[in-house]
Amino acid sequence: MDSIDLEVLKTSAAWIAAGHRCELVTVIRTWGSSPRPVGALLAICDDGRVVGSVSGGCIEDDLIDRVRREGITRQLPEIVSYGITADEAHRFGLPCGGTIELALEPLSAGSRIAELLERLEQHQLVERRLDLRTGAVRLDRAVAGNVLTRTDDELVTQHGPRWRLLIIGAGQLSRFVAQIATAMDYHVTVCDPREEYRAGWALPEVRLVHAMPDDLVIEMKLDRRSAVIALTHDPKLDDLALMEALKSDAFYVGAIGSRANNAKRRERLLEFDLTAAQLERLHGPIGLYIGSKMPSEIAISILAEMTAVKNGVPPALQVNHAAALEAPGTNACLAEFDSKIQLA
Incomplete structure (x- = not known):
């Protein structure tokens, strides 16, 4: 039985290997009440399939709808926010007017998901560094207790048994x-x-x-x-x-x-x-x-x-x-x- 995040990564790797376009979605910041914590993962495939969760289902529905209408065309990572206005909070079902900020990352073989999974199989705690300007990824050994960090240029996430x-x-x-x-x-x-x-x-x-x-x-x-x-x-x-x-x-x-x-x-x-x-x-x-x-x-x-x-x-x-x-x-x-x- 895998953790939710590990299931997301394994499914993403399978989609990439099968030639699908897909995106990895990461919760990087929240304000007010939020159904999912910072670091929560979701992956979405070009055929609309989804694994993981970043909300109670409302934001997932919006992401799936966009993929089905427009496909996955994003070439570089992008930061998006949901629930900034009262109308959006109501539309997406965010409780108490909560706001959630997401990183949307198009995946490919260069995303190093398969290598990340190999390290996780060895029970390593891994730090994944995503360059938000280029999409390049670096994997390093992580220090227990570190948390997700994001700058203008980089998103750093921690994976493995915390x-x-x-x-x-x-x-x-x-x-x-x-x-x-x-x-x-x-x-x-x-x-x-x-x-x-x-x-x-x-x-x-x-x-x-x-x-x-x-x-x-x-x-x-x-x-x-x-x-x-x-x-x-x-x-x-x-x-x-x-x-x-x-x-x-x-x-x-x-x-x-x-x-x-x-x-x-x-x-x-x-x-x-x-x-x-x-x-x-x-x-x-x-x-x-x-x-x-x-x-x-x-x-x-x-x-x-x-x-x-x-x-x-x-x-x-x-x-x-x-x-x-x-x-x-x-x-x-x-x-x-x-x-x-x-x-x-």
Whole structure:
């Protein structure tokens, strides 16, 4: 399962290889409310086919209509804006009078999309520099954390896994988490020293590592764009890895298990050289309370909480499993069941 941006690039490369004319559309700036963030991608083919999104569908409709009426004739990149006037905001459905600025780039073999995809297959973080005057493209290694920049002469975009996720354990739940996280543009690594679990792994796009989890946590040099999730239920595998992860800069560290098992885990971790502040960073029972029962639902719950933390949502606005028991209007039996299903 590919992320949306990767799907756009792969489809663009296929259109170019098939001899079609096509354009890459990038959101480079927004004012007010906007349905899609800066950096969002869309590609449009000369036959009107489109992949990706830069709005809720209204701007896409306008782009498709123009291509069908006029074809793709643009030779050089062009910057266009939608929603500048109140009439346009209403016409294109931009909420609250929002305005969106787009870069429209005609693609060809010289656009280096195929080479970019080769680098992304190697899990590289790549900076793509587009000369807005000539259409020439340069690819460089990117630094994590850089954002899209645009000058009068150049558009610089970042491609590749902007975030890293380490999953400890290669069980069924890990497969669902890995699939969804990959689509969310995470570079996912699954670590499990147990051969019987690795033998059944069937996600070739996810890196599977045979190593002790705590050693791998140290080796990965986790930064603020990294997350760690422990899903084995085995303290011998989870605890030391969690200890190292909680001492790192990882933005999220979580472990599966019921409230009772989570309390025991915290007691064990306090016997290591962790501070109370470091232990406080541990999310467990893992995930937001959504009444989840199936592994696929638990995976959504986990990634919902991880996304909330990544996006800076205040803890007071998140309902985790422990809080669900006391939340007004929450079915306590359901909440208790939702917590118990995290048991081994």
